[in-house]
Structure formats: structure tokens, C-alpha cells
Amino acid sequence: MNILSIIENKVNKRALSEEEIRFFIDGYVQQEIPDYQIASLLMAIKLHGMNPTETAHLTMAMVHSGHTMDLSSIEGIKVDKHSTGGVGDKTSLVVGPLVASMGMKLAKMSGKGLGHTGGTIDKLESIPGLTTSLTEAQFLQQVQTVGMAIIGQTKSLVPADKLLYALRDVTGTVQSIPLIASSIMSKKIASGAQTILLDVKYGNGAFMKTIEEATVLAKAMVAIGQTLGRDTRAILSDMNEPLGLTIGNRLEVKEAIATLQGQGPKDFTALCVEAAAVMAVQAKLFATYEEASPHVEHQLISGKAYQTFENFIHAQGGDLHVFSIPSLHETHTELPIIVAQSGYVTSIHALTLGLLSVSLGAGRLTKEEIIEYNAGIVLLVKPGDKVRSGDRLCTLYSNKSLQKEWATQALKAFTIEEKAPKVAISTLQMIQ
Amino acid sequence: MNILSIIENKVNKRALSEEEIRFFIDGYVQQEIPDYQIASLLMAIKLHGMNPTETAHLTMAMVHSGHTMDLSSIEGIKVDKHSTGGVGDKTSLVVGPLVASMGMKLAKMSGKGLGHTGGTIDKLESIPGLTTSLTEAQFLQQVQTVGMAIIGQTKSLVPADKLLYALRDVTGTVQSIPLIASSIMSKKIASGAQTILLDVKYGNGAFMKTIEEATVLAKAMVAIGQTLGRDTRAILSDMNEPLGLTIGNRLEVKEAIATLQGQGPKDFTALCVEAAAVMAVQAKLFATYEEASPHVEHQLISGKAYQTFENFIHAQGGDLHVFSIPSLHETHTELPIIVAQSGYVTSIHALTLGLLSVSLGAGRLTKEEIIEYNAGIVLLVKPGDKVRSGDRLCTLYSNKSLQKEWATQALKAFTIEEKAPKVAISTLQMIQ
Numbered sequence: 034m035n036i037l038s039i040i041e042n043k044v045n046k047r048a049l050s051e052e053e054i055r056f057f058i059d060g061y062v063q064q065e066i067p068d069y070q071i072a073s074l075l076m077a078i079k080l081h082g083m084n085p086t087e088t089a090h091l092t093m094a095m096v097h098s099g100h101t102m103d104l105s106s107i108e109g110i111k112v113d114k115h116s117t118g119g120v121g122d123k124t125s126l127v128v129g130p131l132v133a134s135m136g137m138k139l140a141k142m143s144g145k146g147l148g149h150t151g152g153t154i155d156k157l158e159s160i161p162g163l164t165t166s167l168t169e170a171q172f173l174q175q176v177q178t179v180g181m182a183i184i185g186q187t188k189s190l191v192p193a194d195k196l197l198y199a200l201r202d203v204t205g206t207v208q209s210i211p212l213i214a215s216s217i218m219s220k221k222i223a224s225g226a227q228t229i230l231l232d233v234k235y236g237n238g239a240f241m242k243t244i245e246e247a248t249v250l251a252k253a254m255v256a257i258g259q260t261l262g263r264d265t266r267a268i269l270s271d272m273n274e275p276l277g278l279t280i281g282n283r284l285e286v287k288e289a290i291a292t293l294q295g296q297g298p299k300d301f302t303a304l305c306v307e308a309a310a311v312m313a314v315q316a317k318l319f320a321t322y323e324e325a326s327p328h329v330e331h332q333l334i335s336g337k338a339y340q341t342f343e344n345f346i347h348a349q350g351g352d353l354h355v356f357s358i359p360s361l362h363e364t365h366t367e368l369p370i371i372v373a374q375s376g377y378v379t380s381i382h383a384l385t386l387g388l389l390s391v392s393l394g395a396g397r398l399t400k401e402e403i404i405e406y407n408a409g410i411v412l413l414v415k416p417g418d419k420v421r422s423g424d425r426l427c428t429l430y431s432n433k434s435l436q437k438e439w440a441t442q443a444l445k446a447f448t449i450e451e452k453a454p455k456v457a458i459s460t461l462q463m464i465q
Numbered sequence: 466m467n468i469l470s471i472i473e474n475k476v477n478k479r480a481l482s483e484e485e486i487r488f489f490i491d492g493y494v495q496q497e498i499p500d501y502q503i504a505s506l507l508m509a510i511k512l513h514g515m516n517p518t519e520t521a522h523l524t525m526a527m528v529h530s531g532h533t534m535d536l537s538s539i540e541g542i543k544v545d546k547h548s549t550g551g552v553g554d555k556t557s558l559v560v561g562p563l564v565a566s567m568g569m570k571l572a573k574m575s576g577k578g579l580g581h582t583g584g585t586i587d588k589l590e591s592i593p594g595l596t597t598s599l600t601e602a603q604f605l606q607q608v609q610t611v612g613m614a615i616i617g618q619t620k621s622l623v624p625a626d627k628l629l630y631a632l633r634d635v636t637g638t639v640q641s642i643p644l645i646a647s648s649i650m651s652k653k654i655a656s657g658a659q660t661i662l663l664d665v666k667y668g669n670g671a672f673m674k675t676i677e678e679a680t681v682l683a684k685a686m687v688a689i690g691q692t693l694g695r696d697t698r699a700i701l702s703d704m705n706e707p708l709g710l711t712i713g714n715r716l717e718v719k720e721a722i723a724t725l726q727g728q729g730p731k732d733f734t735a736l737c738v739e740a741a742a743v744m745a746v747q748a749k750l751f752a753t754y755e756e757a758s759p760h761v762e763h764q765l766i767s768g769k770a771y772q773t774f775e776n777f778i779h780a781q782g783g784d785l786h787v788f789s790i791p792s793l794h795e796t797h798t799e800l801p802i803i804v805a806q807s808g809y810v811t812s813i814h815a816l817t818l819g820l821l822s823v824s825l826g827a828g829r830l831t832k833e834e835i836i837e838y839n840a841g842i843v844l845l846v847k848p849g850d851k852v853r854s855g856d857r858l859c860t861l862y863s864n865k866s867l868q869k870e871w872a873t874q875a876l877k878a879f880t881i882e883e884k885a886p887k888v889a890i891s892t893l894q895m896i897q
Contacts, residue, residue, distance in 0.1 A: 040637030044512070069504035073636035076508035080476065204505035205472030 036060065036070045043077040051090045058094040058193050068200060075197070075206040083211035088253060089260040091211065095219035098193035102169070102225035104140055107177050110316040112137045113226035114308060115217060117250070118150035120238040120387035121275035124305055125153045125183065126289035127297070130342035131309040133180030134332045137316045140176040141183045142190070142224050146396050146404075149238065149387030151285070154185050155396075159282035159406035163351030179344045191219045213240075214253035218265075221258075228264040228315035230308060231255070233464075236273030238383025244269060244462075251464040264315045266465040270304055274416060275383045277301035281395035281409015281430065287356050293339040300415070306330055307461050322461070364407050368429040370443045375421045378414045378447060379454040385446035386410055386427075389439065393431040405432050410443075417456035420449065468492065468502045475509040483522045490526035494625050500632060507629070507638040515643035520685060521692040523643065527651035530625035534572065534601070534657035539609050541570045542748040545658035546740060547649060549682070550582035552670040552819035553707035556737055557585045557615065558721035559729070562774035563741040565612030566764045569748045572608040573615045574622070574656050578828050578836075581670065581819025583717065586617050587828075591714035591838035595783030611776045623651045645672075646685035650697075653690075660696040660747035662740060663687070665896075668705030670815025676701060676894075683896040696747045698897040702736055706848060707815045709733035713827035713841015713862065719788050725771040732847070738762055739893050754893070796839050800861040802875045807853045810846045810879060811886040817878035818842055818859075821871065825863040837864050842875075849888040852881065 039053045057074060060066035083091065104111045112132055116122055129139050143165075146152030154165050165185045167175065175182040188195075194216050201207045221229050231254050234240070235247035251267035258265020277298045279288045291297050292305060309332075310325035319325035332338040346353055390396055394405030412427045414420060426447050429439055471485045489506060492498035515523065536543045544564055548554055561571050575597075578584030586597050597617045599607065607614040620627075626648050633639045653661050663686050666672070667679035683699035690697025709730045711720045723729050724737060741764075742757035751757035764770040778785055822828055826837035844859045846852060858879050861871055 037635070037637050040508075044508075044637060068499075068501035069632060069636055072501035072504040073508045073638060076472075076476075076505045077512065077637070080509065080512045200501060203469070204502055205469050205476060205509070206505060 036066050036074070040070070040074050040077060043074060043081055046081050048084050048087050049090070054087065054090045055094045055097075058091070058098060061196060062098045062193050071197075071200060072204045072206070075201060075204060075212065078211060079206045079209040085253070085256040085260065088211040088215055089257050092215040092218045092222060092257050093261065095191050095193040095197070095215060096223045099191050099223070100187070100189035101223045102140065102190070104138075104173070104176075104225040106173055107138050107140065109136060109138045110228065111226045112139055112228045112230070112312050112316055113141060113221055113224055114139075114230040114232065114312060115221055116232040117217070117234050117240050119234045119272035119276060120149060120151070120383040120390070121277050121280045121285065122151060122234070123156060123277065123285040123289045123301075124232060124308060126156060126286065126342070127292050127305040127338070128308045128312070129181045129183065130293060130338045130345060131305060131329060131332050132312050133345070134337040134341040135309075135313060135318060135328070137180070137312065137318070138176050139181040140172065140224065140226065141181065142186050142220065143183055144186060147400065148398060149384055149391060149396065151280070151282070151396060153183060155404055156282045156285050157183060157349070157351070159286060160346060160351040160353065161355055163346060163349050165349070167349070175348050179348050180341055181345050182349065186220070190223045194219050210250055210253050214250060214257060218254050218257040222261055222263065226263070228312065229258050230312050230315065231265065231267035232270055232308060233267050234270050234272035236271055236383060238275065238387050239272035248464065255464050266311055266315060266463060268307060268311060269462040269464070272383055274381045275386055275412065276304065278412040278415070279409060280386055280390045281393070282404060282406045283356070284409040284411060284430070290339070290342070290353070290356055293333065293342050294336070295333045298415070302333075306333070311463065364405075364430040364432050366429070366431045366433065366435050368435060368439060370426045370429065370440060372420050372424050372426050372447070372449060373422055374449055376419075376449040376451050377453045378416050378418045378420060378426075379450045380416055380448045381412065382446040385442060389429070389442045389446070392436065392439065392442075393429055394433055408432060417454055419453070468498050468506070472502070472506050472509060475506060475513055478513050480516050480519050481522070486519065486522045487526045487529075490523070490530055490625050493628060494530045503629075503632060504636045504638070507633060507636060507644065510643060511638045511641040517685070517688040517692065520643040520647055521689050524647040524650045524654060524689050525693065527623050527625040527629070527647060528655045531623050531655065532619070532621035533655045534622070536570075536572055536605070536608075536657040538605055539570050539572065541568060542660065543658045544569045544571055544660045544662070544744050544748055545573060545653055545656055546571075546662040546664065546744060547653055548664040549649070549666050549672050551666045551704035551708060552581060552583070552815040552822070553709050553712045553717065554583060554666070555588060555709065555717040555721045555733070556664060556740060558588060558718065558774070559724050559737040559770070560740045560744070561613045561615065562725060562770045562777060563737060563761060563764050564744050565777070566769040566773040567741075567745060567750060567760070569612070569744065569750070570608050571613040572604065572656065572658065573613065574618050574652065575615055576618060579832070580830060581816055581823060581828065582672075583712070583714070583828060585615060587836055588714045588717050589615060589781070589783070591718060592778060592783040592785065593787055595778060595781050597781070599781070607780050611780050612773055613777050614781070618652065622655045626651050642682055642685050646682060646689055650686050650689040654693055654695065658695070660744065661690050662744050662747060663697065663699040664702055664740060665699050666702050666704035668703055668815060670707065670819050671704035680896065687896050698743055698747060698895060700739060700743060701894040701896070704815055706813045707818055707844065708736065710844040710847070711841060712818055712822045713825070714836060714838045715788070716841040716843060716862070722771070722774070722785070722788055725765065725774050726768070727765045730847070734765070738765070743895065796837070796862040796864050798861070798863045798865065798867050800867060800871060802858045802861065802872060804852050804856050804858050804879070804881060805854055806881055808851075808881040808883050809885045810848050810850045810852060810858075811882045812848055812880045813844065814878040817874060821861070821874045821878070824868065824871065824874075825861055826865055840864060849886060851885070
């Protein structure tokens with residue numbers, strides 16, 4: 034077996050064997066196969082695809098490239114969730130405490146934000162005192178006692194993914210269903226949970242631009258999980274509009290707290306309840322989604338989910354005091370965005386606001402950039418709302434000096450029309 | 466413009482612009498774009514192809530990566546020919562003197578052999594004293610006075626091709642019509658001739674296995690030449706059987722000499738006459754192939770072509786004395802291959818004998834291997850010949866100690882059947 038015969042097989046649209054896939058992953062991690070040969074193979078995979086068996090083998094080869102978490106010391110059902118990322122996506126901050134308050138165990142590793150999509154680790158680290166760097170023993174201990182813990186990706190987990198992703202990023206091979214699916218699933222499998230819920234987002238603010246693409250990715254990931262013996266399901270969710278009313282790290286933590294106290298925005302609350310209910314079914318706490326759903330809502334109303342959130346934050350050293358004082362929004366620059374015409378808000382372009390939030394300091398375009406935790410955007414309207422000339426659409430917060438183009442860019446995100454839009458009723462779209 | 470957007474365009478099956486093609490070729494030659502990005506792009510080109518305009522731009526971008534030959538100081542029509550390579554292919558040694566003896570000027574650069582295909586430079590260097598390393602001034606002077614000169618590829622010509630070929634060789638992207646066509650044509654264009662004849666071989670002993678593939682390659686190369694304003698034509702020739710009766714460097718030179726003296730094997734003589742006649746039409750010495758052909762034959766019979774050959778060899782320091790003494794074949798090992806059954810030779814597998822000749826020492830599998838000039842194979846039969854049990858099919862010559870598998874491998878190359886085969890009548894297949 035050699036790398037050239039593997040490349041040739043993929044060029045000729047032959048499925049790669051488990052041995053071939055292990056050969057190139059191991060060879061790359063051990064620096065025996067150079068970048069340029071893997072780059073050529075990745076492009077052949079991108080253009081000729083991989084079948085579900087190959088994709089599962091690729092996932093396992095990546096899992097085996099490093100350390101895997103052993104959650105067997107934790108009692109109870111170990112669940113996990115993953116979002117493909119979006120604008121204003123603070124779901125893990127609410128779903129985590131929800132499922133932990135119901136007795137499930139969430140040992141979660143999350144990523145940092147990049148580009149227009151935020152990351153759970155950044156949101157958590159915006160909480161004064163909180164650390165996302167726990168030792169493995171601390172991590173397991175906290176999941177056992179509190180019911181949940183969230184830490185950053187450890188370097189020892191799936192080193193093949195880090196290498197492959199870095200290479201894909203500079204060789205035009207990021208957009209490939211089997212490569213995306215195996216990248217995500219290898220980390221979930223290595224993290225050790227028994228059940229995995231995938232929140233696959235579609236729309237302008239998501240990685241997958243259409244619901245069709247998102248469906249293909251969701252099916253590919255569910256197939257991997259099922260092949261590898263993990264209860265894996267996926268929900269598809271809309272990321273054409275920002276999720277909830279806030280974009281930016283501390284602003285989103287504050288919104289998550291409100292949601293955990295039963296006072297969150299409708300769209301965001303609904304998504305969190307949906308996700309937690311599906312996870313409860315996966316954990317076999319309920320037979321059906323319809324049974325699970327009211328119980329999940331009860332966890333919000335009763336304050337149990339919020340209590341778990343506080344325990345979780347405190348366990349990781351976080352101090353929530355800052356979120357109850359008005360100074361949270363204090364930034365050098367505060368810019369209200371005012372609508373000129375009257376009418377109905379028919380859409381709010383998530384990608385435009387996501388990129389604007391990066392300009393404001395709430396995100397980063399390169400891994401080295403520093404995030405301003407207070408920066409961000411607060412929406413005052415959602416699609417379907419009626420506005421009059423002079424009304425405020427949103428407020429921009431930044432510690433940078435005011436840039437002319439901010440207001441222009443913000444206004445571009447809002448479509449105002451004379452006729453009221455049909456506001457879509459969110460329905461749970463599940464792949465299992 | 467950046468390399469990622471160029472890769473993305475090719476992934477999305479968009480034709481690359483002249484600027485994009487120059488950008489990646491120049492960037493690679495100047496070491497500004499790393500191997501892995503070019504590897505990814507090459508695979509995308511291999512799988513999604515290039516249209517004739519892109520291929521012409523690629524060719525010119527490669528030509529511009531280095532020095533180009535200026536043949537303007539040479540009087541007369543400057544012609545060139547190129548063979549895609551095969552087993553026993555000594556065509557240039559005969560066609561060169563043929564066309565030079567008719568007044569055309571051949572300033573030719575040739576390659577070394579690799580694998581089962583021989584190279585003109587090795588055959589020439591098997592002639593004692595001969596050098597293929599001339600200065601540019603010496604080269605031009607010799608073409609002017611003798612009518613022809615053949616030297617090795619200079620490093621300054623088309624450096625992009627050397628880099629790209631080395632990368633293609635290790636990334637599974639060798640087999641790609643636009644990449645092969647631009648590689649060959651860039652060297653021909655940079656060599657400066659006004660007319661180019663391509664001898665595109667098909668069959669088991671050739672790079673292109675079928676006549677269909679060879680036709681596609683020939684058309685691609687002719688299109689490049691025409692787009693770039695050079696009279697470019699191609700002939701398709703069969704490489705399922707070895708060309709002529711000899712394989713191996715000095716053996717082939719000896720056969721070329723016999724052919725130039727009008728005593729060569731039919732198949733090889735016919736190909737040389739065809740090629741020279743087409744070149745004479747390209748050079749406008751004759752209006753039609755039918756007019757040119759008898760004149761070319763006359764150059765053989767009259768001894769004029771052989772006289773030019775001698776002048777050419779002597780000008781490059783070669784001593785032909787060795788070819789007129791019986792010691793030419795003297796090797797440590799001489800192995801007659803005897804047929805066991807009676808019947809007709811229906812085919813002689815070129816690739817098998819090409820690879821066997823490498824084992825005997827007549828060729829090299831890696832660039833570093835040293836060639837034994839006396840080693841090789843002499844055929845005593847051709848397809849259509851009747852043989853009796855005990856007859857000799859061929860003789861193997863080697864300075865290595867006898868290997869058991871040589872005889873087995875040699876016998877495998879010959880198919881002997883009871884019924885006489887239909888011997889194909891060679892017809893000129895031309896692409897123009």
C-alpha cells in the first residue's frame with residue numbers, strides 16, 4: 034500500500050478501504066506523508082466524495098490518531114450536543130443546564146469563534162473568573178457532581194483533525210461533506226458520550242447556505258454516529274436571521290440567563306427546548322418527543338435549569354455578578370440604528386450582522402485577534418415587527434472609535450417592506 | 466487574486482483566466498505558493514479538465530517561466546518533432562538526418578529514458594565520444610552548418626515544467642490531458658521551431674494505452690500549437706509492438722544506421738518516412754504528403770540522409786567505428802529465447818519487452834540508475850512470422866549475471882497461435 038495508489042483509487046472513484054484510510058491518516062500524523070500528497074488526496078475526496086462506510090472509517094482513523102475521553106467513571110447517561118455554528122448562537126449555555134438539571138450528564142468540549150460565527154468558549158470566558166481549562170480529572174469530577182462541564186478542545190484529542198483542518202483551510206478543500214462530517218464526528222466520538230445531538234444550521238449566517246446542503250451534512254453525520262454505535266440525531270435550524278436578540282459574548286450570556294429564567298426570546302427558547310427534549314428522548318428519559326417537551330419547559334419555569342447553570346458557572350470559577358448590574362453594556366461607543374421608513378421588518382440578514390459584530394470587536398477573523406467581551410449588537414426588532422420612521426432597529430456596542438460604515442452595514446441587514454411578512458412557524462426538522 | 470480563489474474556480478468548473486494561470490505558475494516558480502496548494506489545484510485540474518484556451522495559456526505561462534531559444538540566426542525553415550515515447554523508438558535518429566538532408570533545420574532538445582520507454586539522449590550518448598551538452602552558440606552554429614543538432618533539455622528552459630512534473634509525479638496527477646499537453650508543448654514552443662510534428666503513440670508500450678486517448682492528447686497539443694501560431698500536426702502510431710527489431714541503446718543506433726542506409730525494418734522505415742514527409746509539407750517544401758513521400762524515400766536510397774547523420778554525429782564528437790565491428794553485442798550474458806511450439810507470431814507485447822530491457826540494464830527505473838549501452842534485446846521475428854518449435858524468437862544481451870525470470874518474461878511477450886494473424890496495414894493517421 035502506498036499513498037499514490039490510494040490517490041489513484043479515489044481518482045478512479047473506487048471506495049477506499051479501512052486500511053487505506055488508516056494508512057494516510059497515520060502517515061500524515063506521523064509526518065511520513067507530506068502535505069502535498071494529502072492535499073492532492075483531499076481534493077480528490079472533495080470532488081469524488083466518500084460513501085458512508087468510508088466516512089465512518091475516516092472518522093475512526095481520526096479518533097484513533099489521539100487520546101479519547103473515558104467517561105465510564107461518570108454515573109448516568111452521558112449526552113453530547115454540537116451546533117455547526119451561527120450568529121447569536123448561545124444554545125449550549127441553555128441546553129447544557131436544561132439537560133443536566135434533568136439528570137443527564139454533559140461532558141462537553143467546545144470551540145472558539147472564528148469569522149462571523151461565535152464560539153461557546155468565548156462566551157463562557159467573557160464571564161469574569163471563569164476558566165475553560167480543567168484537568169481531565171477536574172472535568173470528569175465536575176460532570177459527576179454538577180451534571181455538566183464545558184472545556185476547550187484539548188490538544189491530545191483528534192490531532193489528525195487539527196492537521197487536516199489546517200491543510201484544508203489553505204487548499205480549498207474545506208467545503209466537503211465527508212470531510213466536514215468526519216471532522217465534527219471524530220471530535221464527538223473521541224469525547225466519549227453515548228448520545229449525540231447535532232444542531233445543523235442552514236441559511237446565510239450558517240456554514241451550509243441551504244436546507245438541502247444542511248440535510249446532506251446532517252444525514253452524513255447521523256450515518257457516521259449510527260455506524261459507530263452511538264445514538265446520533267440531528268435537528269435542522271434556520272440561521273438566515275440571528276438567533277435571539279443579541280450578538281456578542283456578554284450580551285449573549287445575559288440573554289442565556291434570561292432564557293434560563295423563562296424570559297428569553299421566543300425563537301431561541303423554542304430551539305433550546307426542542308434540543309433538550311430530543312436529547313431527553315435519546316437518553317431514554319422519555320419515550321417520545323411530545324412527552325419530553327413539557328418536562329423540559331418545566332425545568333425553565335421551575336428555576337431548576339437556572340440553578341444548574343449557576344452551579345456549573347461557579348464550579349468553573351465564574352462570577353455572574355457583572356450580569357446583574359447596568360454597566361454590562363458600557364462601551365466607549367454606543368450607536369443606535371434608526372429606521373428611516375415605516376413598514377414591516379421582513380428579514381434581518383444574519384451574516385451581515387455577524388460580520389459587523391466582528392468589526393465591533395465581538396469576534397475575530399484570525400485566531401490571534403483579541404475579543405472585546407462587551408462589544409456586540411442588541412436587536413430591538415425581529416422579523417414580522419411593525420416599525421415607524423425614527424424607531425430604533427438595534428444598538429451597536431464597541432470600544433473602538435465610531436466607524437462610518439457601521440451604520441450603513443447595520444441598516445443593510447434589515448429589509449423593511451410595506452406588507453407584513455408571513456412569519457414562518459418553526460417546526461422541528463429532525464434527521465435520525 | 467489569490468491561489469484559493471483560483472482553486473475554487475477550478476473546483477466550480479469555471480475556466481481559469483490567463484492572469485490566474487500566470488499567477489499560479491509564476492507564484493510556484495518563485496516559491497511564493499507552496500507545494501500543497503499547487504497539488505490541490507493540479508488535482509482539481511486533473512478531475513475537472515481545462516479547455517483549449519486555458520491549456521494554451523498554461524503552456525505560455527510555462528514558456529515564460531524561463532529562457533526561450535532564439536533560432537532567428539539560423540537560415541531556413543526551423544522544424545521540430547516530438548515522440549511521446551515508446552519501446553524501441555529511435556525515430557529521431559533517422560527522421561532528423563532525413564529532414565536535415567532535405568534542407569530543413571532541426572534544433573532539437575530531447576529527454577532521457579525512464580521506465581520502459583527509451584530516450585534519444587541515452588541512445589546518442591551510447592555513441593563513443595558524443596556529447597549532448599553544447600553551449601547555445603555551438604548548438605545554433607551546428608544547426609546552421611550541419612542542418613541539425615540534438616542536445617539535452619537545458620535547465621533554463623521551462624523551469625515551471627520541471628517543478629510541476631516533479632510534483633505531479635508524487636501527487637497522482639501525471640495522467641491529465643491538459644497537463645501532459647502543456648508540458649510537452651511548452652518545451653516545444655520554448656525551443657523556438659516554426660513547425661512541430663508530434664508522434665503520439667498508443668498501445669501497451671506507450672503512455673496512452675488506447676488510440677482514443679492518444680487522439681484526445683494529439684488534438685489538445687495541436688490546438689495549443691495552432692492557438693500559439695505554430696504549424697503543429699500530429700501522427701498517431703502503434704506502440705503495442707516494439708518499433709523495429711531492437712531495444713537497447715547501441716542496438717538501436719545500429720538499427721537507425723541500417724535504416725538510414727535503406728536496410729531498416731519495414732515498420733520503422735515506414736514511420737520515419739511518414740514523419741519526415743509530413744514535416745516536409747509543414748516546411749512547405751511540398752504541397753502534399755503524396756508529393757513529399759517519394760522524395761523522402763530518395764534521401765534514404767541516395768545515401769544523403771546517412772551522410773547528414775554522419776556529419777551530425779561527428780559534429781557532436783561521436784565516433785561511429787564501434788558500430789561496424791562485431792564486438793558491439795559483446796556482453797557478459799547472451800541469452801537466446803527459443804519457442805517451444807510451432808505456429809504464427811500474432812503479437813509481441815511492447816511493454817513486457819520494454820520492462821525486460823530495463824532489467825537487462827538497457828534502461829532505468831529511477832533517474833540515478835546507470836545504463837549499460839550494450840544491453841538490450843534483438844528480435845528475430847515480427848507479428849505474422851511463422852515459427853517452428855526450436856526457432857529463436859529473440860536474443861537478450863546483458864552484463865548482469867543471468868536471471869531465471871528473464872527467459873520466462875521474454876516468452877510471455879510473444880503470442881504464438883495456430884492461425885496466421887491479419888497483419889495490419891499501417892496507414893498514416895494524422896491530426897492537424
